[in-house]
Amino acid sequence: MNKIYALFVFFALSCQLFVARVVFAADAPQPHIAIDNVPAIGEGRTVDGHIWFESAAGDYADYAITMSLEVTRGDRIWGPKPTYATPSVAVDSQGFSCLFVTGGNDLYAERLYVYLIPSDFVPEGYDAQTKEAAWDMVIIDRYADGRVEIQQTEEPIISIPEPVAEKHPADTPKLSLCYSPYIDGLSPEVNSAVPLELMRWQLDLIHPYADTIRLFGVSGELEKIYQPAKEDYQLRVIAGSWMDSRYSERQIYAELDKLIELANEGYVDVAVVGSETIHRSDFSAAELNEYITYVRERITNKSIPVGTSDTAEVFLNNPDLVENCEVILVTIYPFFSNVTAENAAQYLTTTYDQVVEAAGGRPVIISESGWPTTGSPEGVAAPSEENAALLFEETYAWSRENNVEIVFFSEIDEAWKVEGTNADVGGHWGHFTSDGVLKDAYRRIYQSISADQAVSK
Numbered sequence: 048m049n050k051i052y053a054l055f056v057f058f059a060l061s062c063q064l065f066v067a068r069v070v071f072a073a074d075a076p077q078p079h080i081a082i083d084n085v086p087a088i089g090e091g092r093t094v095d096g097h098i099w100f101e102s103a104a105g106d107y108a109d110y111a112i113t114m115s116l117e118v119t120r121g122d123r124i125w126g127p128k129p130t131y132a133t134p135s136v137a138v139d140s141q142g143f144s145c146l147f148v149t150g151g152n153d154l155y156a157e158r159l160y161v162y163l164i165p166s167d168f169v170p171e172g173y174d175a176q177t178k179e180a181a182w183d184m185v186i187i188d189r190y191a192d193g194r195v196e197i198q199q200t201e202e203p204i205i206s207i208p209e210p211v212a213e214k215h216p217a218d219t220p221k222l223s224l225c226y227s228p229y230i231d232g233l234s235p236e237v238n239s240a241v242p243l244e245l246m247r248w249q250l251d252l253i254h255p256y257a258d259t260i261r262l263f264g265v266s267g268e269l270e271k272i273y274q275p276a277k278e279d280y281q282l283r284v285i286a287g288s289w290m291d292s293r294y295s296e297r298q299i300y301a302e303l304d305k306l307i308e309l310a311n312e313g314y315v316d317v318a319v320v321g322s323e324t325i326h327r328s329d330f331s332a333a334e335l336n337e338y339i340t341y342v343r344e345r346i347t348n349k350s351i352p353v354g355t356s357d358t359a360e361v362f363l364n365n366p367d368l369v370e371n372c373e374v375i376l377v378t379i380y381p382f383f384s385n386v387t388a389e390n391a392a393q394y395l396t397t398t399y400d401q402v403v404e405a406a407g408g409r410p411v412i413i414s415e416s417g418w419p420t421t422g423s424p425e426g427v428a429a430p431s432e433e434n435a436a437l438l439f440e441e442t443y444a445w446s447r448e449n450n451v452e453i454v455f456f457s458e459i460d461e462a463w464k465v466e467g468t469n470a471d472v473g474g475h476w477g478h479f480t481s482d483g484v485l486k487d488a489y490r491r492i493y494q495s496i497s498a499d500q501a502v503s504k
Contacts, residue, residue, distance in 0.1 A: 422472030
């Protein structure tokens with residue numbers, strides 16, 4: 048009796064799905080997927096494309112894109128992509144960008160499935176159900192020799208054209224992010240152990256978009272991510288030695304020696320001695336200059352610039368420190384300067400110009416800037432996803448137009464951080480939530496960055 052009832056339920060659900068598709072088809076022309084860009088194996092950027100209609104254009108809002116993948120062709124199918132929390136992406140007149148690399152071995156998937164589905168359909172892990180609901184499906188095969196082939200419904204296999212030339216200055220990073228791995232109860236304050244696989248998962252999240260990361264330590268748990276970041280992810284690494292007033296002289300030099308060692312092993316592109324140490328009154332400018340000189344003299348590759356990261360006020364008031372730095376790394380946080388989100392980008396660019404003038408021709412990197420998405424206001428500066436995305440979008444566009452590097456703070460939410468007047472904004476600076484989901488307000492901007500990377504590579 049139970050088997051008969053189960054069969055009846057399955058038949059009823061199948062009929063409902065069939066009827067829904069018939070009704071949907073009567074209201075819109077037949078849509079099809081067209082693939083514009085597919086990353087090669089190991090790149091893991093978004094799959095980009097658009098949809099077209101056999102007759103008069105339909106309403107793009109009726110459609111969405113979801114994906115699944117096989118790491119090895121013929122093996123288990125994984126999906127939905129981008130994530131279970133965000134199982135599909137919207138389609139509009141400009142097309143779509145769908146991220147399929149969300150962890151594990153996704154980066155090396157040999158076969159990708161792209162489904163065009165009704166926007167109100169929620170794909171789950173059962174791939175056959177998604178296929179049944181889809182209006183069109185594309186199968187993408189990626190090969191180790193770089194070939195990418197697309198099999199579209201009732202059409203022959205075609206090859207993706209070669210990308211066009213770089214459209215931005217080659218020496219400007221596409222996206223630079225501050226990175227720290229301490230999520231889900233982990234904290235550097237209690238020397239939490241951080242599994243390397245957790246770090247890899249976090250780098251998998253940003254690898255489709257970012258080509259540069261900044262780290263805030265070189266020893267302990269953070270030391271083990273340097274080699275994979277350079278060798279496996281080919282990231283440009285801004286390495287920071289962490290030290291503060293709680294450190295003994297022995298601890299300070301152990302940290303500096305580790306920075307020197309990693310640089311001499313080829314895992315560092317920019318060497319940063321301390322982070323906001325003068326701003327926090329941990330060291331004097333004279334003391335910090337000694338540490339900077341110590342590192343600079345011992346790094347054998349003289350093409351690696353050595354400097355420190357601190358606030359604009361510190362650099363403007365300490366010309367001897369500026370003189371001793373090969374690169375100036377300035378932190379600019381409009382949020383903590385009682386500036387509205389609407390005026391934040393102007394505040395950042397004005398402050399940057401002041402530091403550039405004081406730098407005397409030395410390169411200047413904005414080593415930290417961002418806006419919290421949750422928490423209490425700082426005067427007129429109000430945390431929200433919309434405000435954070437506004438600052439990110441405006442300053443990212445400015446940085447690309449003016450060949451300026453901004454290292455955005457930060458990749459992922461970290462609950463251990465305590466900041467702000469009410470101590471409630473520290474854990475909410477991430478572009479991604481702690482479970483690896485890109486925050487909604489950032490999604491459109493990240494898609495544009497992914498498209499930019501696809502063009503330039």
